[in-house]
Amino acid sequence: MNPSYYVQLYILVLNLKKKKLTLLTQGQFYLNMILFLLQPYFSHFYPTFYLAHQLKSDGQRVVFTATDNLRTKVENEGFEFFDFEFIPEYIMTGTRLFFGILLESGVSQDRCLKRKEEFQKSFLSTQKLVKDLNPDQVYIDQSIAKYYFFFAPYVKNIKIIHTKVYSGKVSNIPPMNSTYIPRKSIVSYLKVEYLWRRELLGQRIREIILRIAFLGKDEIFLWRKHCEKHKIEWKKRIDFKHSLNWGNKNLENIVLIPRKIEFSNFKKNDDIFFSEDIFLKNETQYLTKDYCDFKQKYAVKKENKIIYMAFGTLARGTKVSGFFNAVISIVEELPKTILIISTGNHSLKLIDKNCSFIFDYLPQQDVLSYADLFITHGGLGSIKDAYHYEVPMLVVPMNKYIDQNGNASRVKANGFGERIDIDNYLEREIEQKLIRLLYPIDYLLKNFHKTSTT
Missing domain, CATH: 3.40.50.2000 (Glycogen Phosphorylase B;)
Structure with missing residues (x-):
């Protein structure tokens, strides 16, 4: 018999003694089940592959989940893939769309009911993943960090992964869509503070418009109700001070860029970690x-x-x-x-x-x-x-x-x-x-x- 079999068996016994969960799938032993939930665009998947390969080589089972159009690219990298049902995004592109949703919400309630069904469908997709895979750890893309609230009742170890630069508000670092280069001066601090206030005000205005269109039963309303039902402290966990998307408080953040690419005056918190590694593609x-x-x-x-x-x-x-x-x-x-x-x-x-x-x-x-x-x-x-x-x-x-x-x-x-x-x-x-x-x-x-x- 192959000697490596006995090595794997020995590792399994050691982990069982330490009360670590070990999976047995297709004749292979896995120390933990790792799940990646990412924005369904390949530009968000590609940066994570180095970390995923590293985890797999360490004996972890690695699974990606998103929409089916990304299945082939993920499986070509040697990872498992499961479908996931995302909540559709509503972006108000004009007054016609706004008044159309508002009218539909007020007259028939169909739009609000559909939104609730879309939300529930995505949560059921999460529950199915958890039931089928029983993940020990979940990495969630920062651009969809709100899905933390779906996984929180079932998975203790959840990390936020940034496929772009760090998006949260940091002293004297402008929003990530800004052209401004910060300097070590009072003027720079004031300029950056102004840019952040403008960025966050724009986000709040967009949220208010959606809230009006859905007659108060917008996505934030649905997330709040979900957190109440599952006894998750919404206010202590949600962080609105991020560029473009919401963030989460008190979670580990892994930023998939070398530290030297970030502005030199970036002062990271203890929960922010940079990755120095670059994924080398098979070209x-x-x-x-x-x-x-x-x-x-x-x-x-x-x-x-x-x-x-x-x-x-x-x-x-x-x-x-x-x-x-x-x-x-x-x-x-x-x-x-x-x-x-x-x-x-x-x-x-x-x-x-x-x-x-x-x-x-x-x-x-x-x-x-x-x-x-x-x-x-x-x-x-x-x-x-x-x-x-x-x-x-x-x-x-x-x-x-x-x-x-x-x-x-x-x-x-x-x-x-x-x-x-x-x-x-x-x-x-x-x-x-x-x-x-x-x-x-x-x-x-x-x-x-x-x-x-x-």
């Missing part, structure tokens, strides 16, 4: 013959400066095409400089120049291993990749309402690169920043080397 499917030929010709010999430009899923529209074409024209005039572009398989009307090489998809981490500069939309995953490979960045935020503005500000503040406003730029500004980043006066290298040795 085999993107190692096409055309790409490998390009790499052999330009990356191996390294006779040219190589700029990599990619905007992920946001690489679409005339605004992006215009910016990409501006960069192509500028790079064409730079000596011994080439540009490699990933369009994300979006249809972009790009000019044809000898300096540019255009691909639908590229193995990003492989490209960054030899690139001299990365022009990015500012998604946190891309910034972490560039940080890992010590590649200077020119950040061009596309979605300014979530975290990309704040990510760009952190890149600039920490000396990892520059930023450009895609709605207000001059080609001369792009050219100057490209040259500054391609031929730095050592300050970029100093910043990267400083972080890699701490």
